[in-house]
Amino acid sequence: MAYRHQPVLLAEVLEQLRTTSRSIVVDCTLGGAGHAEAILSQLPPSGILIGIDQDVAAISEAEVRTARFGQQITIVRDNFRNLERILTDAGVEEVDGVLFDLGVSSAQLDAAERGFSYWHDSRLDMRMNPQAKLSAIDVVNTYSCERIAQVLREYGEERWASRIAEFICRSREQAPIETTAQLAQIVRDAIPASARRSGPHPARRTFQALRIEVNDELNAIATTLPIAVQRLAKGGRIVVISYHSLEDRIVKQAFTRLAQGCICPPKVPQCQCGRTPQLKILTRRPIRPTAAEIANNPRARSAKLRAAERV
Numbered sequence: 001m002a003y004r005h006q007p008v009l010l011a012e013v014l015e016q017l018r019t020t021s022r023s024i025v026v027d028c029t030l031g032g033a034g035h036a037e038a039i040l041s042q043l044p045p046s047g048i049l050i051g052i053d054q055d056v057a058a059i060s061e062a063e064v065r066t067a068r069f070g071q072q073i074t075i076v077r078d079n080f081r082n083l084e085r086i087l088t089d090a091g092v093e094e095v096d097g098v099l100f101d102l103g104v105s106s107a108q109l110d111a112a113e114r115g116f117s118y119w120h121d122s123r124l125d126m127r128m129n130p131q132a133k134l135s136a137i138d139v140v141n142t143y144s145c146e147r148i149a150q151v152l153r154e155y156g157e158e159r160w161a162s163r164i165a166e167f168i169c170r171s172r173e174q175a176p177i178e179t180t181a182q183l184a185q186i187v188r189d190a191i192p193a194s195a196r197r198s199g200p201h202p203a204r205r206t207f208q209a210l211r212i213e214v215n216d217e218l219n220a221i222a223t224t225l226p227i228a229v230q231r232l233a234k235g236g237r238i239v240v241i242s243y244h245s246l247e248d249r250i251v252k253q254a255f256t257r258l259a260q261g262c263i264c265p266p267k268v269p270q271c272q273c274g275r276t277p278q279l280k281i282l283t284r285r286p287i288r289p290t291a292a293e294i295a296n297n298p299r300a301r302s303a304k305l306r307a308a309e310r311v
């Protein structure tokens with residue numbers, strides 16, 4: 001199947017990263033290289049881009065799409081949480097720009113066999129890295145009921161979390177839950193009809209929660225943001241696009257913390273903590289896609305872009 005993914009907030013990413021004057025940019029979520037290709041096209045001839053993704057299919061697409069840039073691009077298949085090591089291995093001390101375009105790509109969602117979506121019936125999988133040990137089948141069939149409910153509550157903000165977990169556990173006593181259609185039906189059965197009538201697909205929150213758990217998405221971003229900022233050169237910029245409130249909260253809080261200077265109590269005459277701001281926040285409010293972009297690419301509708309500059 002062709003790899004299809006339209007880069008979100010592309011012009012805004014290029015503007016915030018100021019790509020025309022950069023030497024080294026890291027795209028931590030390379031995907032099919034939609035953003036990366038545009039960044040490479042704007043970099044000066046001496047500029048390079050390091051692209052990271054944990055998905056082999058994305059890497060293959062990115063390699064083809066960026067082949068014409070030759071030595072200007074280095075592609076690394078890894079989890080971005082290993083950013084520190086990846087940069088050290090590449091012999092890079094400081095970078096001028098870092099991009100995170102979080103979550104899954106349209107290509108991953110649309111590839112039925114990847115088991116990310118309730119729109120296709122296939123084996124429940126949801127691993128961005130197909131070599132990772134934990135898949136969604138393991139979560140629904142081996143986690144305790146309480147833990148499943150917790151995952152659905154925390155990562156899906158699902159108000160019916162306990163009930164859905166109960167239905168999952170009851171169903172797996174009969175037979176293992178192995179497909180996306182089976183799981184979608186269990187969720188549908190668990191949510192009362194009155195609550196199902198309006199809004200998005202009833203399984204949306206459950207699928208989101210399982211995907212986040214399987215790929216440990218929130219911990220990955222929370223641990224990597226400070227590392228990325230530490231590796232930014234003075235004046236370098238970090239740009240993050242998130243797609244749901246849990247991600248956006250982590251980005252907002254990390255930026256706020258890193259932009260904070262001294263945290264000593266006001267009574268202390270001289271600073272004891274020694275903290276100085278590492279970041280200047282460039283987007284007090286997140287940048288959102290225009291109505292035209294959303295009409296053209298509905299998957300952009302929940303995107304929020306936050307940017308900050310190393311000081």
Ligand SMILES: C[S@@+](CC[C@H](N)C(=O)[O-])C[C@H]1O[C@@H](n2cnc3c(N)ncnc32)[C@H](O)[C@@H]1O
Nearest residue numbers: 007029031032033034035053054079080101105
């Ligand atoms: C929204 S897509 C990026 C699309 C890309 N910006 C483009 O325009 O083609 C997110 C990509 O990040 C990758 N990804 C997500 N979390 C990751 C992580 N922790 N480490 C490495 N790659 C990750 C996914 O595999 C996916 O390909």
